[in-house]
Amino acid sequence: MLPAATSISGSSERHEPKRTCVVCREGGGSGQFLELGLIGNDVVLTPVSKGRGAWVCATRQCLEKLDNRVLARAFKTKVSMDAIGDPVAFCRDLASRRLVESLGLARRQGVVEIGVEPTARALSRGEEGVAVMADDLSERSTRQLEGATVLGSSEFVGRAMGLKRAGAAWIPAGAMAEKAALWAGLVRELGLPEQNDEVVESAVE
Numbered sequence: 786m787l788p789a790a791t792s793i794s795g796s797s798e799r800h801e802p803k804r805t806c807v808v809c810r811e812g813g814g815s816g817q818f819l820e821l822g823l824i825g826n827d828v829v830l831t832p833v834s835k836g837r838g839a840w841v842c843a844t845r846q847c848l849e850k851l852d853n854r855v856l857a858r859a860f861k862t863k864v865s866m867d868a869i870g871d872p873v874a875f876c877r878d879l880a881s882r883r884l885v886e887s888l889g890l891a892r893r894q895g896v897v898e899i900g901v902e903p904t905a906r907a908l909s910r911g912e913e914g915v916a917v918m919a920d921d922l923s924e925r926s927t928r929q930l931e932g933a934t935v936l937g938s939s940e941f942v943g944r945a946m947g948l949k950r951a952g953a954a955w956i957p958a959g960a961m962a963e964k965a966a967l968w969a970g971l972v973r974e975l976g977l978p979e980q981n982d983e984v985v986e987s988a989v990e
């Protein structure tokens with residue numbers, strides 16, 4: 786599902802539990818699904834430690850078909866989607882916020898390379914990892930960063946990592962990249978929220 790720039794080597798070889806999407810019934814590893822939980826009768830888009838979990842593909846197609854009927858069947862009980870509302874809009878916000886959080890965390894852990902050059906280099910070498918780029922770069926830089934996930938202005942990408950600005954960032958393969966890859970994929974799939982600036986404000990607090 787994810788293009789080469791965000792695929793993480795080895796993840797397919799590990800023995801992950803098989804998941805099945807509640808909408809399309811396709812199975813696969815956890816890296817391509819969003820986990821749904823149940824709190825009371827409310828469906829939430831976070832894993833719930835106790836109780837049943839369910840999974841949905843991190844794709845627009847399956848998120849659009851997520852409804853009470855599908856979820857009631859999955860959880861085998863009456864459910865409410867009030868906590869999620871429109872799943873596509875909800876996941877668009879969530880993906881942007883989680884990707885911003887991943888960048889901040891990667892920066893604090895020292896596992897991110899910042900700037901157009903190192904990111905473009907990693908991409909051109911076909912290295913495994915997650916590439917993020919700004920939407921206000923020169924044509925040349927934009928070309929060099931093909932395959933990277935566009936996250937917002939240079940200021941926006943920078944602020945995610947506690948910097949004034951950053952044109953691009955690269956999270957090399959590892960635990961951090963594995964998490965970020967799901968959110969980066971979803972950002973590419975669903976686009977960015979209209980109020981993206983508010984998303985980063987709340988995520989970097």
Ligand SMILES: [Zn+2]
Pocket residue numbers: 806807808809810811841842847
């Ligand atoms: Zn699906």
